[in-house]
Amino acid sequence: MQMSVATARNYVPESPRRTAQVIPAAHRFAAPDVSGLAGVVLHYARGTEIVAEEDPAEYIYQVVEGTVRSCKLLSDGRRQIGAFAMAGDYFGLEARATHGYAAEAITDVTLRLINRNAAFTAAGQDPAIARTLWEVTAKGLDASQRHALLLGRKTALEKIGSFLQEMAERQGCDAEVELPMSRQDIADYLGLTIETVSRTMTQLESAGTICLETSRHVLLRRPSELARLSLC
Amino acid sequence: MQMSVATARNYVPESPRRTAQVIPAAHRFAAPDVSGLAGVVLHYARGTEIVAEEDPAEYIYQVVEGTVRSCKLLSDGRRQIGAFAMAGDYFGLEARATHGYAAEAITDVTLRLINRNAAFTAAGQDPAIARTLWEVTAKGLDASQRHALLLGRKTALEKIGSFLQEMAERQGCDAEVELPMSRQDIADYLGLTIETVSRTMTQLESAGTICLETSRHVLLRRPSELARLSLC
DNA sequence: CGCAGTATTGATAGTTCTCAAAACGGGTGG
DNA sequence: CCACCCGTTTTGAGAACTATCAATACTGCG
Numbered sequence: 001m002q003m004s005v006a007t008a009r010n011y012v013p014e015s016p017r018r019t020a021q022v023i024p025a026a027h028r029f030a031a032p033d034v035s036g037l038a039g040v041v042l043h044y045a046r047g048t049e050i051v052a053e054e055d056p057a058e059y060i061y062q063v064v065e066g067t068v069r070s071c072k073l074l075s076d077g078r079r080q081i082g083a084f085a086m087a088g089d090y091f092g093l094e095a096r097a098t099h100g101y102a103a104e105a106i107t108d109v110t111l112r113l114i115n116r117n118a119a120f121t122a123a124g125q126d127p128a129i130a131r132t133l134w135e136v137t138a139k140g141l142d143a144s145q146r147h148a149l150l151l152g153r154k155t156a157l158e159k160i161g162s163f164l165q166e167m168a169e170r171q172g173c174d175a176e177v178e179l180p181m182s183r184q185d186i187a188d189y190l191g192l193t194i195e196t197v198s199r200t201m202t203q204l205e206s207a208g209t210i211c212l213e214t215s216r217h218v219l220l221r222r223p224s225e226l227a228r229l230s231l232c
Numbered sequence: 233m234q235m236s237v238a239t240a241r242n243y244v245p246e247s248p249r250r251t252a253q254v255i256p257a258a259h260r261f262a263a264p265d266v267s268g269l270a271g272v273v274l275h276y277a278r279g280t281e282i283v284a285e286e287d288p289a290e291y292i293y294q295v296v297e298g299t300v301r302s303c304k305l306l307s308d309g310r311r312q313i314g315a316f317a318m319a320g321d322y323f324g325l326e327a328r329a330t331h332g333y334a335a336e337a338i339t340d341v342t343l344r345l346i347n348r349n350a351a352f353t354a355a356g357q358d359p360a361i362a363r364t365l366w367e368v369t370a371k372g373l374d375a376s377q378r379h380a381l382l383l384g385r386k387t388a389l390e391k392i393g394s395f396l397q398e399m400a401e402r403q404g405c406d407a408e409v410e411l412p413m414s415r416q417d418i419a420d421y422l423g424l425t426i427e428t429v430s431r432t433m434t435q436l437e438s439a440g441t442i443c444l445e446t447s448r449h450v451l452l453r454r455p456s457e458l459a460r461l462s463l464c
Numbered sequence: 465c466g467c468a469g470t471a472t473t474g475a476t477a478g479t480t481c482t483c484a485a486a487a488c489g490g491g492t493g494g
Numbered sequence: 495c496c497a498c499c500c501g502t503t504t505t506g507a508g509a510a511c512t513a514t515c516a517a518t519a520c521t522g523c524g
Contacts, residue, residue: 095370138327144376151383152423191384
């Protein structure tokens with residue numbers, strides 16, 4: 001009755017690789033935000049699956065450079081991207097001992113891997129670390145709830161507006177945005193189809209709100225209009 | 233262009249009261265799960281607003297009895313319920329110093345209030361408490377991400393199926409569910425309208441999957457069918 | 465230059481929403 | 495105990511937004 005096999009087109013065929021390049025020990029460093037926790041820095045090529053859904057959660061990841069998508073799949077291939085992790089963001093820190101979502105490199109990425117058990121042990125000895133782990137998780141929860149509002153109650157136009165504004169904010173520029181992800185990624189993040197994303201972008205351009213320099217490079221002509229669209 | 237004033241019908245007119253009844257000190261107790269943290273137990277009448285969006289986050293709440301909805305509003309009244317908190321569940325534990333969502337009593341509820349600062353202080357001294365605070369938050373994050381998948385990628389039928397199954401699981405019974413919330417609450421939780429919720433329920437009943445004893449009391453005739461619908 | 469993947473645009477269908485009205489249920493007061 | 499009221503739920507008819515199917519442009523790259 002519903003979209004059975006049809007929507008399987010949301011499935012992204014790229015079969016992700018799973019090879020990481022080990023970086024020399026000299027490059028290891030302790031992040032400023034999780035003081036006391038050292039981490040190994042690794043590189044992953046664009047398209048690589050960093051963790052798969054249900055993988056044992058061995059590490060907590062912090063993005064040093066690049067963009068990572070975390071996503072969940074439905075059995076028929078429909079995909080929902082829960083978040084994009086960019087420089088400074090963490091992912092992979094979860095309640096259960098297995099990952100609840102997959103994480104894939106959208107661009108070439110540099111990640112700092114922190115052993116989960118080591119982190120918990122350190123948190124048990126240093127309240128500051130415990131507090132940081134909690135804050136990282138709590139901020140993720142806040143973002144996820146804001147995202148739920150978008151998914152459940154916003155129109156396509158409002159979703160795209162919110163998305164562009166979010167990306168602009170995260171890049172610290174309110175006049176210009178560089179999108180590291182494909183239209184399919186945006187669609188799966190916003191709960192839309194790739195066609196609707198494309199059409200809505202075009203619609204915003206026709207209205208003079210944005211200008212699509214290229215499909216991945218967007219000028220925000222009227223940020224106030226985007227703010228009005230995102231509605232909160 | 234989009235739903236402007238129209239969707240304001242999602243707004244729930246009940247103006248929530250904000251009075252709680254103080255329970256005698258004899259009823260205070262330390263919860264088993266956050267050992268070491270005492271809390272004041274309060275009662276809130278059905279319909280009461282327990283915390284408002286942007287209220288200063290003074291307390292962490294644990295539901296002793298009853299059901300609470302946590303929700304966010306869009307400026308035009310569209311509402312998204314992020315979660316239903318039922319016996320044992322926590323809410324109000326957030327990254328920022330203000331609440332990111334409102335919490336309202338769906339039924340008469342009994343809550344245990346834990347002072348936020350006290351909790352953080354205790355967490356700084358007792359790693360077990362710190363760990364528990366983190367776990368509560370992490371589980372909320374996991375639930376929110378699963379919910380995002382539902383909101384972004386499931387059909388109305390799948391949403392209702394998932395919802396009934398979730399409620400059945402939380403009530404520890406796979407043959408029968410008591411719904412403490414209205415159709416409007418269900419709609420705002422699933423990102424649907426009240427009419428679609430009603431129609432879909434009827435559709436499931438016609439198909440013999442469920443039986444609506446009353447609108448709030450549902451018999452699950454074919455749990456396996458519901459499981460198939462929830463798709464994960 | 466041509467290929468392959470990605471993005472845009474077009475035409476149409478369909479699920480869900482909107483507007484509207486009727487049915488239901490619970491509580492109250494006579 | 496029953497009629498009445500009010501809020502909730504269900505049902506109906508039609509519109510609208512977004513998805514689907516399909517074809518055409520792009521873009522980066524070998």
